[in-house]
Amino acid sequence: MSTISGQRSAAAATLPVAPESNGPSFSITANLLRLFKHIKYENLAAGLSGGVISTMVLHPLDLVKIRFAVSDGLSFRPHYNGILHCMKSIWKVDGIRGLYQGVTPNIWGTGASWGFYFLFYNAIKAYIQESRQSELSAVEHLVSAAEAGILTLCLTNPVWVTKTRLVLQYNAEPDGKQYKGMLDALVKIYRHEGIPGLYRGFLPGLVGTSHAALQFMTYEGLKREQNRYKEMPSEALLSPLEYITMAAISKIFAVATTYPYQVVRARLQDQHSNYSGIVDVIRRTWRNEGMEGFYKGMVPNLVRVIPACCITFLVYENVSRLLLGQYN
Secondary structure (H helix, E strand, O other): OHHHHHHHHHHHOOOOOOOHHHHHHHHHHHHHHHHHHOOOHHHHHHHHHHHHHHHHHHHHHHHHHHHHHOOOOOOOOOOOOOHHHHHHHHHHHHHHHHHOOOHHHHHHHHHHHHHHHHHHHHHHHHHHHOOOOOOOOHHHHHHHHHHHHHHHHHHHHHHHHHHHHHHOOOOOOOOOOOOOOHHHHHHHHHHHHHHHHHOOOHHHHHHHHHHHHHHHHHHHHHHHHHHHHOOOOOOOOOOHHHHHHHHHHHHHHHHHHHOHHHHHHHHHHOOOOOOOOHHHHHHHHHHHHOHHHHHOOHHHHHHHHHHHHHHHHHHHHHHHHHHOOOOO
16 A cells, blocks of 8 residues: 555656645645546446346346355245255245346446446556556555445445345245335335445445455456466457456455455345344354354355356456457
């Protein structure tokens, strides 16, 4: 972080000097304008495309992952013996519609998240690299990805709360299903719980930005090393198989490192649970389920996120280059 701050301070020093009374505000405005100059909406469109396509294909596995993550013994929750048993049980009761329960906010959330993430990430990278010939270091990629993740989470957290609530509706609930759809859920959550309800799980979500940061740092490093091995420019277009392989490796590394935060966030967002906060979730999960409780749903999560990540990154790399006129 200190390296990046130093680079920004050095770059800011080349800007015209404002009157002393307006110095700090002028510097902030000038730096924001410089950052916005690097915004490319083609990255937003490419990330959105990748997120939507991967979600449409793999949403049922996301539903399974969340149901396993919140499996804490409540009587009205269905009990599943594995991924296939869970999917068969849902299909038997609700058909294909049941497997796509919560898909609308998932499409909005995943599409918007990947779109904004790639938009902010590439803008921050370009901002840091302005007037530099050298490539960004692994730490600079890590920090750029973390900053992009925080900005994206601020915009999308209400959608993720809505998605979690819809996915965790069961036919056996005493009062029936609470929500009719995404808009109905957003309105009811806001009406009954206010803004804090829409931002449940935000703090563990902030912790989760480390997941994407580690993933992007690893992915960028693998791309750079592969191009170096092939004696090509660092941003040269690679083959689909190379993108898929690097996306899979980076995702496995990030999931294995940070998965427990997803369990904590899902349990905080679950309408059936009554936790007082992050510490309460961690304490009760540890007491009742041990370390295993923090990794519930990890297998279906890996089964889902690895192909989802591969699809998203492959679509993004190709669509962004096509829109930016870099596709050869």
